[in-house]
Amino acid sequence: DIQMTQSPSSLSASVGDRVTITCRASQTISSYLNWYQQKPGEAPKVLIYSASSLQSGVPSRFSGSGSGTDFTLTINSLQPEDFATYYCQQTNGNPYTFGQGTKVEIE
Amino acid sequence: EVHLVESGGGLVQPGGSLRLSCSASGFTFSTYAMHWVRQAPGKGLEFVSAITNDGGMTYYADSVKGRFTISRDNSKNTLFLQMSSLKSEDTAMYYCVKERTSCYISWGQGTLVTVSS
Secondary structure, three states, rough: OOHHHHHHHEEEEEEOEEEEEEEEEEOOOOEEEEEEEEEEOOOOEEEOOOEEEEEEOOOOOEEEEEEEEEEEEEEOOOOHOOOOEEEEOOOOOOOOOOOOOOEEEEE | EEEEEOOOOOOOOOOEEEEEEEEEEEEOOOHHEEEEEEEEOOEEEEEEEEEEEOOOEEEOOOOOOOOOOEEEEOOOOOOEEEEEOOOOHHEEEEEEEEEEEEEEEEOOOOOOEEOOO
16 A cells, blocks of 8 residues: 655644645655645545645645655645644555644644 | 435444445436545544445455445445444544545545444
8 A cells, every 4th residue: 555644743833824744655646646624523625636736615825736756735824714634645546545644733 | 516424323332233324416426436434533534445436346445354345326326335343443433435536525524433342
C-alpha cells in the first residue's frame, strides 16, 4: 500500500495567517492527490482534487500544488471557519490511503 | 442534490455481525463506484472497501479482508457492507462515499458501529 505522511500533525495559527500543510507519498502518485477538510462532528468534504484543482464552492484562499511524491495545501489568510482537521488522500492505486491528518487550531 | 444516508450501525459484541446500508439519491447511482470509509473515535480516516459501479469488482482493506463484504443493489440505489467476526478495533463511524474521477466527492453523515461486550 502507498503510505501518506502529512506534516505537521498539528499547528496553531491566527486569523489572517498563511498556513502550509505538506503531504508526502511513499511512491510516485502523479497528481492523484486530494485534500479534505473535516470539522468536529461532520463528515469530511473535498477541497482540492487532482493535486491543484479547486472543488466547486471552495473559497479561493485554498490552493494545492505538487506532483510525484510531494504535495502542499496552502490556506491564504486563514479564516475562523478554517479551523479544522485536514487530510490528504492518494488515489493512484488501490487501496486509496489517507494521511494521518493535520489539526489546525487557533493560536 | 446528492444524498447518502447510512443506517444499520449500533452496539454489537465481539465476534458478532452487522449489515450497514447506504441509501443513495440525487444522482444516477449505477454509474458511480462507491466506497466505505471509517473513522475510529478521535482517529483519522481509513479506507474500508470499494465496489465498482456495476458490482463487478470489489476492494478491501487488509484489516477487514475475509470478514467484510461490500455489495450493491442498483435497482434500489443502495450500498451494503456486511460485517462479520467483528473486533473492538472495528469500532468507528462508517461513512458511505461516492467516488467521482478518483475523488471522494460526496459523503454520508455516517453510522456508528461500536463493538464491545
